[in-house]
Amino acid sequence: MAVTITEVPLRRRVRDRHHRGVRRWVVLALVTVGALVMLVPFAFMLLNAFKSPGDYSSGGPLSWPTEFYTWGLRTYWSEVNFPLKLWNSALIAGSVAVLGVVVSLLNAYALGIGRVRGRLWIVGLFLLANMLPQEALIYPLYYVAKEIGLYNTRLSVIIIFTVIQSAFGTYLLASVLGTFPRALLEAAALDGAGTWTVLWRVVFPHLRPTLAVLLIFFFIWTWNEFLIPLVMLIDNQTQTIPVALASLQGDRLMDAPTTNAGALISLVPAILFFLIFQRTLARGITAGAEK
Structure with a gap:
């Protein structure tokens, strides 16, 4: 038995x-x-990026190219001044990512741990700000930028997206810090730690994985933004990659190989950025799940 x-x-x-x-x-x-x-769409883009306009016209987007056509890549690189557009996009996205994380951390520290009156109402206001469409904000932003002399400058887009991204970051981090262990804060206070010491020595190490995830998300979201840079950046010297790609489509509406080549080149920096920080993103998400 x-x-x-x-x-x-x-x-x-x-x-x-x-x-x-x-x-x-x-x-x-x-x-x-x-x-x-x-x-599948990326495979079609890669296929048509190295296809001549004659092959595209005769065989369509699904046909195999008869020659390795690179003129579209060179045309896009030279006509839109891709290195300059790449620098503009990297500068704007990188600045917004860093500033957005810093502003989100400071706001969330005040709301989640500090004694701010009406904390729930303020957090709800940040949540409401995330729900507003950019179409509703574009005219006030355009008018204010014109009035203060920041129109058609990279700084205007950096300020706008820092505020937009930090609204989401503040809401997320404030919710996390609302459940932060009070025992750690009380122990730090007994040791004589001030407000800034508690922030950088106690709170920041615990939030480092979450902040890394926000940094990556802010960079990618800002990199892909189109509407606000399209309205705020009208000069070729200040435009970003998505705006440059859209202008190329307007100039060469029937040149599908050049458009696909431009989309392929524009996609490479974002893919490289994701591959470089893939482990950081995975560790941050795993740490957040464990907490």
Whole structure:
């Protein structure tokens, strides 16, 4: 009888492990299929980027190119002055990412740990600000930038997106800091730590993974922004990559290979940035889940 009792749990564990394995393979297969479906547009873009206009006109977007055509890449690189547009996008996105994280941290520290009256109302106001569409903000931003002399400058876009991104960051970090262990704060206060010491020595180390994730998200979100840079940056010397790509489509509406080549070149920096900080993003998300 004892042998039967010990064999049943072992059989159940083996069966459960087998079922979990099947489910994992099914989920993995579905994720693989979804990833392949999402890569289809990128495959078409890569295919048409090295296709001549004659091949595109005769065979369409699904045909295989008869020659390795690179004139579209060189045309886009020279006509839009891609190195300058790359510098503008990197400067704006990088500045917004750093400033947005700093502003979000300071705001959230005051709301989540400080004694600010009406904290819930203020956090709700930040949440409401995240729900406003950019179309509703574009005219006031354009008018204010004109009045203070910041129109058609990179600084205006940096300020605008720092405020926009920090609204989301403040809401997120304030919610996290609202549950911050009070024992750590009280221990730091007993040791004579001031407000800034508590922020940088106690709070900041615990939020470092979350701040890293926000930094990456802020950079990618700002890099892909189109409407506000389109309205605020009208000079070729200040435009970003998405705006330059859109202007190329307007100039060469029927030149699909050049447009695909420009989209391919414009996508490479964002992919490299994601690959470089992929581990940081994964560690930040895992740390947030563990907390």
